[in-house]
Amino acid sequence: MSPTEKAANRFRDLLAAERRSADLYTGLADAATGERREILSELAAVERRHAVHWADKLHDLGEAVPGSRGSGLRTAVLTWVARRFSIGAVLPYLERAEHADAGMYDSDPEATAAMAVDERSHARVLTRLRGAEDLPDGRAREPWHRSDRSGALRAAVFGVNDGLVSNASLVMGFAGSGAASTVILFAGLAGLLAGAFSMAAGEYISMRSQRESYQREISLEAQELREDPDAEAEELALIYRAKGLDSEQATQAAAAIMKDREVALNTMAREELGLDPDELGSPWSAAISSLFAFALGAVVVVLPYLFGSGKAALICAIAFAGLALFTVGATIGVLNGRGAWRSGARQLLIGGTAALLVFVIGHLLGASAT
Secondary structure: OOHHHHHHHHHHHHHHHHHHHHHHHHHHHHHOOHHHHHHHHHHHHHHHHHHHHHHHHHHHOOOOOOOOOOOOHHHHHHHHHHHHOOHHHOHHHHHHHHHHOOOOOOOOOOOOHHHHHHHHHHHHHHHHHHOOOOOOOOOOOOOOOOOOOOOHHHHHHHHHHHHHHHHHHHHHHHHHOOOOHHHHHHHHHHHHHHHHHHHHHHHHHHHHHHHHHHHHHHHHHHHHHHHOHHHHHHHHHHHHHHOOOOHHHHHHHHHHHHOOHHHHHHHHHHHOOOOOOOOOOOHHHHHHHHHHHHHHHHHHHOHHHHHOOHHHHHHHHHHHHHHHHHHHHHHHHHHOOOOHHHHHHHHHHHHHHHHHHHHHHHHHHHHHHO
16 A cells, blocks of 8 residues: 555544544534533534544545545434433543543644644543533532642552551561561561662652653643644633633633733643643652651551560551551541541451461461471
8 A cells, every 4th residue: 555545544534533523522512502512512613624624635635535424323322312311421431532532633744733732622621511510600510529639648648558568568477487576677677668769769750750741741832822822712712611601701811811921821731731830740759758658657567676576566566557557548538538437447457468468478488498
């Protein structure tokens, strides 16, 4: 197959995909009311513009542009669900699909920069749209919720849990083997240090990669603002409409923001990319916090062997570990909006079972070695 034939086949596939998306949004718009109907209609119009682009590409190659082959089963099913139940029933599915296709045109030399912007913003628009209700006054209903917005508390709790479970299992394994108290102590300290520094190194690399990725996205957004500010203004207005503003208010707000390039970039990063340019995360802060969180959990079972030995130290280590496991589990339960007692008991059962299994394995290995 020649390069021209390959390109033509690819353009036909993209044309068909964009037509199906346009038909789907049109069908959903027919099932919606109010602002949702208008926004879905605009999304359909965007997809039709993309389809025209690929049709023009085929024409430039001297190829015939195929006619529409119908909406397809997916469009028929989703449209029926939206009409039978509600638009809200299908929006989560659409949102996931748009997130999966968000970068489909980012590195495509045949697509325009505006098309890449459109695809990345569609998922964000649908996310906003999913949270909006068509209330009489046009405002979106805002659900009450609890959240740890920074994620710092959640990360700290899970870091403590990792250190506690892994080091408790390690110490119980050595204790089960019949090792001397000093050996158990040094094994526990080694596990604490190795795990803490490993966690810190992994978190540093992860956070640094994430930060660089976010910075690249913001840099691309800045480039798009320079090259096509009108398209960016349209996308921002569409996002504001999905959040509950009417068309005129959304357009005015977007126009006002676009007057200042720095404010526009900051706003687009937040609204379109879901990023806060001032809070992209610090690799060093993440590494240090992970180190101390892991060490805090890991030291629990080491403390009894610092001040005692023999069965007394083992019993204290088991008691300390059990109490800590329950406390961590209860805290995780509270963070997740679940019952503290049930979550604590579950964590105690899981962590305790892991430590017990390692204790038994250590005992068997220790007995076979003697």
